[in-house]
Each structure stands twice: as structure tokens, then as C-alpha cells.
Amino acid sequence: MLTPCIRTLRLKVRPESYGWLNAAAIEVNQTYNFCNEASHAAATRTDLKRKWLTGFDLCTLTAGATEYFQRIGADTIQRICVEYAQKRAAARRLKLRWRVSRGARRSLGWVPFKAASLKRKGQALRLCGKTFRVFERERLDGVRWEQGCFAQDAVGDWWLCLPVEQSAESTVAPQEAVGIDLGIKDAAVTSDGDRLEALRFYRDAQSKLAALQRRGHARQAKRLHRRIRRRRLDACHQFSRRMVNTYQTIIVGDVSSLKLAKTRMAKSVLDSGWGMLRMQLQYKGQQAGRRVEVVSERNTTRACSNCGSLTGPKGLRQLVVRMWVCVRCGVSHDRDVNSARNILASGFSCGTSISGNEPSPAQRPPSQIIHLREAGEHATQAAT
Numbered sequence: 001m002l003t004p005c006i007r008t009l010r011l012k013v014r015p016e017s018y019g020w021l022n023a024a025a026i027e028v029n030q031t032y033n034f035c036n037e038a039s040h041a042a043a044t045r046t047d048l049k050r051k052w053l054t055g056f057d058l059c060t061l062t063a064g065a066t067e068y069f070q071r072i073g074a075d076t077i078q079r080i081c082v083e084y085a086q087k088r089a090a091a092r093r094l095k096l097r098w099r100v101s102r103g104a105r106r107s108l109g110w111v112p113f114k115a116a117s118l119k120r121k122g123q124a125l126r127l128c129g130k131t132f133r134v135f136e137r138e139r140l141d142g143v144r145w146e147q148g149c150f151a152q153d154a155v156g157d158w159w160l161c162l163p164v165e166q167s168a169e170s171t172v173a174p175q176e177a178v179g180i181d182l183g184i185k186d187a188a189v190t191s192d193g194d195r196l197e198a199l200r201f202y203r204d205a206q207s208k209l210a211a212l213q214r215r216g217h218a219r220q221a222k223r224l225h226r227r228i229r230r231r232r233l234d235a236c237h238q239f240s241r242r243m244v245n246t247y248q249t250i251i252v253g254d255v256s257s258l259k260l261a262k263t264r265m266a267k268s269v270l271d272s273g274w275g276m277l278r279m280q281l282q283y284k285g286q287q288a289g290r291r292v293e294v295v296s297e298r299n300t301t302r303a304c305s306n307c308g309s310l311t312g313p314k315g316l317r318q319l320v321v322r323m324w325v326c327v328r329c330g331v332s333h334d335r336d337v338n339s340a341r342n343i344l345a346s347g348f349s350c351g352t353s354i355s356g357n358e359p360s361p362a363q364r365p366p367s368q369i370i371h372l373r374e375a376g377e378h379a380t381q382a383a384t
């Protein structure tokens with residue numbers, strides 16, 4: 001079975017086009033700021049003709065504006081109008097923040113375009129009469145893209161962001177189900193004991209980063225930040241791919257990084273990229289026809305996955321407790337594997353589907369959950 005899905009390709013633009021893109025970004029900012037001003041003026045008029053301008057209204061207002069610009073074309077201007085109107089409607093504000101073209105508070109460059117305006121030309125791409133070359137061009141072979149944009153990152157490099165439609169074949173995974181506990185010591189631990197090591201890239205690089213910032217090497221520091229981000233993303237991709245290729249049903253805890261980010265664990269939390277991992281599991285799972293669920297993490301650390309009594313370590317204070325023995329049934333647990341098993345069991349007891357359209361799983365009666373726990377016990381005994 002083939003399921004179509006949209007993925008965004010990010011391709012780095014070759015540096016020879018940066019000058020043009022930087023100049024085009026200023027024109028984009030001017031158009032955006034015009035939209036901001038025009039819609040604010042229309043919404044706050046003192047006579048009775050106040051109006052909340054839509055994207056369509058803004059397109060009409062900016063019609064013919066191309067003659068004032070040297071680089072961007074009508075399609076880019078229309079895209080800006082529509083995006084501006086959407087953003088303003090979502091923010092429910094009379095006015096949005098200006099896009100700043102120069103100085104320290106400069107907005108990162110953004111040049112949107114419509115799908116038909118970007119054309120292939122041999123090994124290169126053409127937009128508005130300008131030729132662009134990108135790295136890894138072969139990734140665009142044979143794909144159909146939708147409207148996209150050129151976007152600049154904090155280092156100053158430009159990227160071509162193109163949503164493309166891909167069809168992925170959904171298969172059946174070799175193994176049944178897995179529960180994943182997202183944690184701090186290890187970023188993720190599965191009910192089978194597989195671990196994604198904590199992604200402490202930020203911590204490792206911290207002293208280097210501090211040294212760079214002290215010496216005023218802002219650009220190098222930004223580069224290092226970007227490298228850290230990429231390494232973290234890469235490790236998450238590998239782990240989520242392994243999970244999706246191995247298991248048919250994937251159940252993840254709903255741990256909130258926002259709540260823990262306020263504690264003194266903040267740095268480790270922000271470093272571990274839970275949100276990213278969960279998102280990847282969801283879209284990759286959906287693509288491959290897996291069932292991916294997010295369940296409440298409540299009591300998953302405290303409950304014994306064997307007998308269900310709340311005998312485990314509790315709260316942030318006992319975060320140091322890695323191994324414990326249930327006083328009720330005497331089974332010893334690894335903290336994270338135990339909670340991953342609880343997550344797996346609770347995924348079978350409540351049937352909310354995140355990925356949407358597949359049939360909701362059969363509601364398992366509590367008796368079967370106990371069977372599941374017994375299966376867990378055998379596994380524990382086999383391990384010890």
C-alpha cells in the first residue's frame with residue numbers, strides 16, 4: 001500500500017547566490033511591512049469604513065508593485081500578502097512585528113515563491129530570472145514540489161525549503177509493540193531495554209562555546225550551535241527510524257519538557273529533544289503505517305510493571321534512584337525500562353489514536369494487561 005505524504009526538503013544554496021538573496025530579502029521585508037502598515041491603517045480608521053484586510057485584499061493593494069522592485073516577482077508578493085494575513089489572523093492582533101532589514105535585530109531572510117515559479121534548468125534552478133545552484137541537487141530528481149521558500153539561518157547561510165510529495169510504502173514491522181520512556185539520563189529507553197543515549201551535545205560543547213563567545217567570535221559560536229542542533233537531530237532520526245522499522249505499535253509517554261524546563265534539570269531537558277523525537281516517531285510511523293500513540297506518563301515511574309503497586313521511586317527528588325526492588329512482589333527493576341513497560345501497558349488500555357485513520361485498537365480488558373505484565377516478569381526473570 002502506498003501512502004502519500006508531504007516532506008520538506010532542505011537544500012543548502014551555493015554561496016554565489018547569497019548576494020541576490022540578501023537583496024531580495026530586503027524587498028520581501030518592504031512588502032511585508034507595507035502589508036503590516038496597510039492592514040493596521042485599514043483596521044483603525046476613524047471613519048466608519050474600518051476593515052480587517054484579508055490576504056486577497058492585500059494582493060489587490062499590492063498589485064503592480066513589482067515595478068518598484070528589481071528582484072522579487074508578483075508571485076512572491078502574493079505569497080507574502082497571504083502569509084502575512086494568515087499570521088495576523090492567527091495572532092489576532094492589529095499589527096505584527098516589523099521585519100527588520102539591517103542591524104543587530106535583523107530578521108532572518110525569507111523569500112517565498114509559488115510552486116510554478118521555481119523551474120529546473122539543467123543542473124540548476126531558476127526563479128525570477130535568476131539561476132540558483134544548490135548542494136545535493138540530486139534529491140530533487142523526479143519530485144514534484146509545492147510552494148516553498150528560501151530561508152536564511154542564524155549563521156547567514158541560505159537554504160531552499162521545498163515541500164515535496166513522497167509516497168512511502170507501508171509495511172508490517174517484525175515486532176509487535178514497544179513502550180518508550182523519555183527521560184533525562186538516557187533520552188529514551190524502550191520496554192525492551194534499548195536506549196538512546198542522552199544527547200548531551202550542548203553540555204559537551206559548552207566550554208568551547210563559552211570560550212568562543214568570550215573572545216567575540218560570534219559567527220563561530222553560531223556555527224557551533226548549528227552543529228550541535230544537527231547532531232542531535234541526526235541521533236533522533238536514527239533512533240526513530242530504528243523504532244519504526246522494528247515495531248508495529250509504538251507508545252510514547254506524554255512527558256512535558258515545558259514543565260521540567262523550569263527546574264534545575266532545565267539544560268538536560270532542553271538538550272534531550274523529546275518533542276523532536278516524538279514528532280519524528282509520529283510522522284515516520286504514519287508514513288510506514290504504524291500505530292503511534294502518546295499516553296499519560298502519570299505514575300509510570302512509581303508503579304511496578306509486574307504487580308502494579310505504587311512502590312517505586314517518586315518525584316524529582318528520587319531521580320537518582322536508577323534501580324529498585326518492588327517491596328510487594330520482589331521483582332527488581334531498572335527505573336526507565338520499568339516505566340517504559342508501564343507506558344506500553346497503558347497504551348493497550350486506552351485507545352486514542354494519534355496518527356488518525358487506522359481502526360482504533362481493541363480495548364484490552366484489565367485481565368489481559370495482567371497477562372502482559374506476566375510476560376514482562378518472564379522477561380525480567382530471563383534477564384536476571
Ligand SMILES: [Zn+2]
Binds near residue numbers: 307327331
Ligand atoms: Zn511489584
